[in-house]
Amino acid sequence: MSSPVYIQIHNQIKKDIEAGVWAVGDRIPSERELALEFNVSRMTLRQAVQTLVEEGILERQVGAGTFVARKKVQEKMTGVTSFTELMEEQGKKPSSRTVSYLVTTPSLSEMERLKLKDDEKVLRMERIRYADEVPICFEVATLPYSLVKDYERNQITTSLYRTLEESGRKIGHAQQSVSAQVASERIAEYLNIKRGSAILRLRQITELGDGTPFEYVRTQYAGDKFEFYLEK
Known part of the structure; x- marks a missing residue:
């Protein structure tokens, strides 16, 4: 492939x-x-x-x-970001719309971040995430296909973390970085904002409890609808 x-x-x-x-x-x-x-x-x-x-x-x-790009100053955030749990904690109803869902060959970046072998496949999915039916972010998530091949599609797209935990897999640490950018025409349309509006971009690599990376996510949040809170 x-x-x-x-x-x-x-x-x-x-x-x-x-x-x-x-x-x-x-x-x-x-x-x-x-x-x-x-x-x-x-x-x-x-x-x-x-x-x-x-x-x-x-x-x-x-x-x-x-x-x-030049390397940016990074601020460590505590905890693993789960959109579903975050929205529920704030009393909002989370939902998502899947834009694409594809089993394919990983890019070099995906291979490096997920520590994959040359012959391994990935599941790459694009989703728009909502809170009370308001579009909050656009997310591209890449997962090792060997990890998720036995799950139903809705188990993965609805709440991956919950699915993994219910099947006995523990979620471990995450490496996160946040930076600012402006919305492209495509992202603006997905998030119902103007092109060029402020966007918060989160990149996250999440590990299982044994330290194995299982998720590489690139998320773009509408700047007027979401903020990150840092604890030290």
Whole structure:
């Protein structure tokens, strides 16, 4: 099973950055130039670049272009973020709409973060998460397929953490990072906000109780509907 074209482009750009083709802070070629180089449509190229932006590898600067991202100062947050439990604690009804649900070959980033072998597959799903029917965030979650292949789809999309715990798997630690960005046209449509609105981006790698990473999530929260609370 071959990866989608945009993932193949994502992998090549990531390899080029790691090989020093572009250094931190460098501006990468325009979408038009890259689309010609890879012989794909600008829409496909834009999807590959947006995936790298969501992972914090690239960053967009309005009016200037797309650059290799600088490392950001990180603030440690306590606890594992579970959207379903978080909403229920606040007296809101959580729900979600699945945009895509695909068993596929992992990207290089997904392989690294989930410590997968070359022949392993992943489940990659995109969801819009709601609180009392109001769209709060757009989430891309990648899971080792071997971990979830015996579960029903609704068990995974409704509340993965609860499903795992009910089957005897303990949720362990999570590594989280939060940064700011502006909403793309696609995300703005999903979250019912204006394009260019403030977005809080969370990247999280979650482990099972034995330290095995089982979830790599990239979530974009509507800035006017959600805030992170940090405890020290």
